[in-house]
Amino acid sequence: MFLFQVPPPTRFDLRFSIAGIPVRVHPLFWLIAILFGSSSNSVIGLLTWIIAIFVSILIHELGHAFAMRRYGQGSQIILHFSGGLTVPESISWGGGYANVAITANQQIFISLAGPLAGFLFAGLVLAASVALGGAIIPNFIFGFIPFPIVFLPVGGEILNSLVMDLLWISIFWGFINLMPVHPLDGGNVSRYILIQTDPLNGLRTSLWVSVISGAAVAFAGLVFLRSTYMAILFGLLAFQSFQAVQGINGRY
Numbered sequence: 001m002f003l004f005q006v007p008p009p010t011r012f013d014l015r016f017s018i019a020g021i022p023v024r025v026h027p028l029f030w031l032i033a034i035l036f037g038s039s040s041n042s043v044i045g046l047l048t049w050i051i052a053i054f055v056s057i058l059i060h061e062l063g064h065a066f067a068m069r070r071y072g073q074g075s076q077i078i079l080h081f082s083g084g085l086t087v088p089e090s091i092s093w094g095g096g097y098a099n100v101a102i103t104a105n106q107q108i109f110i111s112l113a114g115p116l117a118g119f120l121f122a123g124l125v126l127a128a129s130v131a132l133g134g135a136i137i138p139n140f141i142f143g144f145i146p147f148p149i150v151f152l153p154v155g156g157e158i159l160n161s162l163v164m165d166l167l168w169i170s171i172f173w174g175f176i177n178l179m180p181v182h183p184l185d186g187g188n189v190s191r192y193i194l195i196q197t198d199p200l201n202g203l204r205t206s207l208w209v210s211v212i213s214g215a216a217v218a219f220a221g222l223v224f225l226r227s228t229y230m231a232i233l234f235g236l237l238a239f240q241s242f243q244a245v246q247g248i249n250g251r252y
């Protein structure tokens with residue numbers, strides 16, 4: 001995800017850096033990871049889930065961060081209660097606006113780089129599984145999102161559930177993140193495209209696209225995946241976009 005809300009630092013934050021990119025993990029990140037994994041019926045299942053969600057979200061955000069670096073923009077990664085954020089440096093310092101001029105097309109590439117990093121990582125996980133002698137069974141969710149099932153002859157329950165969790169988060173949530181819903185990565189892409197093609201009404205159109213696609217994903221999640229979480233999350237995002245449309249209408 002790519003939002004401009006920075007949760008304040010706490011003394012329980014985990015801090016480290018990867019390739020010169022500072023990473024801060026807010027304590028609520030672990031709490032939400034545990035809540036999400038609490039449906040798994042074993043301690044091993046819960047632990048591999050927490051590792052998988054940490055690694056997968058970090059790789060997604062590193063995709064955004066390296067894309068920003070390519071255009072000369074420093075950044076900071078924050079993992080918090082609603083997932084991850086990659087914040088341009090001058091904003092994360094509270095210093096106002098980013099001082100590097102980034103074009104709309106570069107913004108589109110930065111937004112796409114997160115999900116793409118996840119798909120590349122999923123490819124590496126699959127390649128490593130094949131190298132370890134694993135069997136891969138093709139499988140699709142909603143008929144179009146690939147979600148291969150992997151059976152590894154080594155590593156037992158730990159490695160097998162870790163691989164499936166990594167693939168699930170990197171592929172499934174990568175695709176979900178590409179839906180044209182604000183403020184997901186796909187929502188940023190659709191906004192930048194529509195504003196470029198129609199400077200006057202592009203923002204309003206992108207918000208309506210967000211309302212409709214957000215409602216559609218909420219419905220699909222509830223009906224096909226029986227996921228109350230997806231229904232609530234996307235229902236809220238669709239409603240937020242609807243409110244934003246009303247805000248625009250009120251200003252003109």
Ligand SMILES: [Zn+2]
Nearest residue numbers: 001002114185
């Ligand atoms: Zn993202």
